[in-house]
Amino acid sequence: MSWNWNSHGLPFLPGYTFRDVTKSSFHRPQTLDYKNGYALPHRPAVAIGQDPLLSEQLLQQEISELSFDTPDITHGSLDEGLSEDFIPAHVALDKKVLRFYAYFEEDILYSPEEAYRVRPVVIYYYLEDDSMCIIEPMVENSGIPQGKRIKRQRLPKNERGEHYQWKDLNLGMDLEVYGVKYHITHCDVFTKGFMESEGMVLNDPEPTPVDPYSKRREIPQPYYKTPSEFDRMRQFLTMDRKVLRFFALWDYADSLYGETKPVTIQYYLVDDTVEVREVHEPNSGRDPFPVLMRRQRLPKKFKPQTFPSCVLEISEEEVEEYYSPKDFQVGQTMKLLGRRFLLYDCDSFTKAYFQKNHPDVEMKPVEVPKKVDIFQDKKKEVPPYNGFGSLEDSLQNCLSLIPEPPKKNVLKMLENDHKVLRYSARLDSQNPEDEGRRFILSYFLSNDMIGIFEKPTRNSGIIGGKFLEKTRIPKPGSAVENPEFYSPADFAIGATVEVFSHRFVLTNADHYVLAYLESNSSQIPSQTLDSLRQKLGVGSASNQPGDQNGDEVAEPSS
Structure with a gap:
C-alpha cells in the first residue's frame, strides 16, 4: 500500500502537511520562447515541479478566443474575413x-x-x-x-x-x-x-x-506740444535702418605713394552719422580693413573762438552745424576730415530719397575713368616646343609650377579599347639594302597613336622587331605649336606616310580596317575607301591580306 503524498483531504495546518521526499524537480515551467528573434509567450502546460496544472475551467467564449483555428462556417468571402494590417499611430x-x-x-x-x-x-x-x-x-x-x-x-x-x-x-x-x-x-x-x-x-x-x-496707438492722439524738428525719438522711429549710400573716389595722389581709391560713404538717417568704407579688391596687396572712417557725426562749421582749444576732442558746444543729407551732392568734390572725396554715383534708395525730400538737388552720375590693369590685357605666351616628350606634356610645364599629367579622353579610350587598324608597308629608301624590308603599321584608335613593327627577314642582316614606339605622328609641313596628326582618313593603299624623316608606302590592310572605315564612312574620304575596296575586293585571287610580294597582315583582335 503506497502513501498518497498529494492528498488534499487534510486541512492545511501545521503538522498536517507532508513533503514528498521522492520529488526532485522544483523549477517553474518555461512560458517564453524566441523564434526568428521575436518573443513568443505561450500558456504553461504543467505547474511547478511538473505537477498537474490546477486552474479553473475556461469558459467556451474564452476557449474560442484563445483558439487559432479558423471556423468551418464563414459568412462572405475569405478576403473580407481577413484583418487589415495594423498601422501604429506614429x-x-x-x-x-x-x-x-x-x-x-x-x-x-x-x-x-x-x-x-x-x-x-x-x-x-x-x-x-x-x-x-x-x-x-x-x-x-x-x-x-x-x-x-x-x-x-x-x-x-x-x-x-x-x-x-x-x-x-x-x-x-x-x-x-x-x-x-x-x-x-x-x-x-x-x-x-x-x-x-x-x-x-x-x-x-x-x-x-x-x-x-x-487701436489707440493707430489713432493719432491730440497733443498740445509744439512739434520740434529735432525730435530724436521721431527720427529714430521713422528713419531706423534707412541709410544713404554714395560711391566716391578718395583722391590722395598729392601725397607720397598716393593714388585714387574707390570708397563708399554711408549716411545713417537715424542719427545723422557718416561712415566711410574702402572697397577692398582681391590681390591688391592691402590689408582687408575696410573702415576708413568710423561712424560719427561730422562737423561742418565751428563756432568762433577767442583762444585756441587745449584738447583734441570736439564737443557739441563748439560745433555750429553738422553735415546733413543735402550736403552730399553727386558730381561734387567734398572734404571730410581733411580728405577729398569725389561723389560719382549713389544707389537707388538714395536717389528716391532725394527726389522726395530734396527735389532741387541734382543727382547726375559722373563717369569715372576705370583703373587700367597692366596684367589684364597681357596675354600669356607659351614658349616654342623644344621637341622633348609629347606636346601635351611640355605644355603642362608652362601652365603650373608642379606639372600635372594631361587629361585623357576616357570615354574614347573605353569605347575603342583593343581596336587597332593594321597596315602592311614598305620602306621607301634610296639605299638598296632597305628594298626587302617589310613593316606592319598599327594605328591605335583608343589614343590615336601609331606603332611600327618590322617583320624579320632571314639572311637579311637586319634584326627585326619594334621599329617605332607608340606615339602620335604629325604630318609633314604642319606647325610645331599646332601640329596636325595622321588619322585613318590619310591611310589609303599606296599612300606615303612620313614618320620622322622615314617614308613608308602602305601596300595592304586588314579586312577589319575596311569594315571599320565603312562604318564611319561620313568621316573618311571616298578615295581611301575605294583604294581599300579595290585591294580587299571579294572574288579576286590577289585580294588576300598581303601585298604583291607575299606580305601578310595579322588579323586584328576582337
Whole structure:
C-alpha cells in the first residue's frame, strides 16, 4: 500500500502537511520562447515541479478566443474575413497637426491707459502623440517676451489626471491651461476637414477682438506740444535702418605713394552719422580693413573762438552745424576730415530719397575713368616646343609650377579599347639594302597613336622587331605649336606616310580596317575607301591580306 503524498483531504495546518521526499524537480515551467528573434509567450502546460496544472475551467467564449483555428462556417468571402494590417499611430498620423487660432486677455494693472490687452496665439495639436504646444507670434518692437508660451507636451484637462484630446477642441470654446484661458476663434482648412471627417461638428468661426491699446496707438492722439524738428525719438522711429549710400573716389595722389581709391560713404538717417568704407579688391596687396572712417557725426562749421582749444576732442558746444543729407551732392568734390572725396554715383534708395525730400538737388552720375590693369590685357605666351616628350606634356610645364599629367579622353579610350587598324608597308629608301624590308603599321584608335613593327627577314642582316614606339605622328609641313596628326582618313593603299624623316608606302590592310572605315564612312574620304575596296575586293585571287610580294597582315583582335 503506497502513501498518497498529494492528498488534499487534510486541512492545511501545521503538522498536517507532508513533503514528498521522492520529488526532485522544483523549477517553474518555461512560458517564453524566441523564434526568428521575436518573443513568443505561450500558456504553461504543467505547474511547478511538473505537477498537474490546477486552474479553473475556461469558459467556451474564452476557449474560442484563445483558439487559432479558423471556423468551418464563414459568412462572405475569405478576403473580407481577413484583418487589415495594423498601422501604429506614429506612422499613420505622422506630421499631421491640427492648428487652431486663439487669444487670451492679459490684465494690465496700475496703468491709466489700458485695462487689458488682447494677445493672439496659435495652438498646435499633434495627432501622433496627443501633445500640444502654444506659440504667440512675434511682433517687432513690442517690448513683450513672445514666442513659445508652452512647449510641446500633453496638457492636463482636470485634476483626475486626464489630458486634452482632439475631441475636446472646438471653435468658440475656452481652453484653460495652467490658469490661462485661451478662447479659440477659428482654425485652418486641414483642421476643419479632419474634424468633419471624424464626425465632429465645428462651431462658426469668430473674429479675433481688436486690442484696445493697439487701436489707440493707430489713432493719432491730440497733443498740445509744439512739434520740434529735432525730435530724436521721431527720427529714430521713422528713419531706423534707412541709410544713404554714395560711391566716391578718395583722391590722395598729392601725397607720397598716393593714388585714387574707390570708397563708399554711408549716411545713417537715424542719427545723422557718416561712415566711410574702402572697397577692398582681391590681390591688391592691402590689408582687408575696410573702415576708413568710423561712424560719427561730422562737423561742418565751428563756432568762433577767442583762444585756441587745449584738447583734441570736439564737443557739441563748439560745433555750429553738422553735415546733413543735402550736403552730399553727386558730381561734387567734398572734404571730410581733411580728405577729398569725389561723389560719382549713389544707389537707388538714395536717389528716391532725394527726389522726395530734396527735389532741387541734382543727382547726375559722373563717369569715372576705370583703373587700367597692366596684367589684364597681357596675354600669356607659351614658349616654342623644344621637341622633348609629347606636346601635351611640355605644355603642362608652362601652365603650373608642379606639372600635372594631361587629361585623357576616357570615354574614347573605353569605347575603342583593343581596336587597332593594321597596315602592311614598305620602306621607301634610296639605299638598296632597305628594298626587302617589310613593316606592319598599327594605328591605335583608343589614343590615336601609331606603332611600327618590322617583320624579320632571314639572311637579311637586319634584326627585326619594334621599329617605332607608340606615339602620335604629325604630318609633314604642319606647325610645331599646332601640329596636325595622321588619322585613318590619310591611310589609303599606296599612300606615303612620313614618320620622322622615314617614308613608308602602305601596300595592304586588314579586312577589319575596311569594315571599320565603312562604318564611319561620313568621316573618311571616298578615295581611301575605294583604294581599300579595290585591294580587299571579294572574288579576286590577289585580294588576300598581303601585298604583291607575299606580305601578310595579322588579323586584328576582337
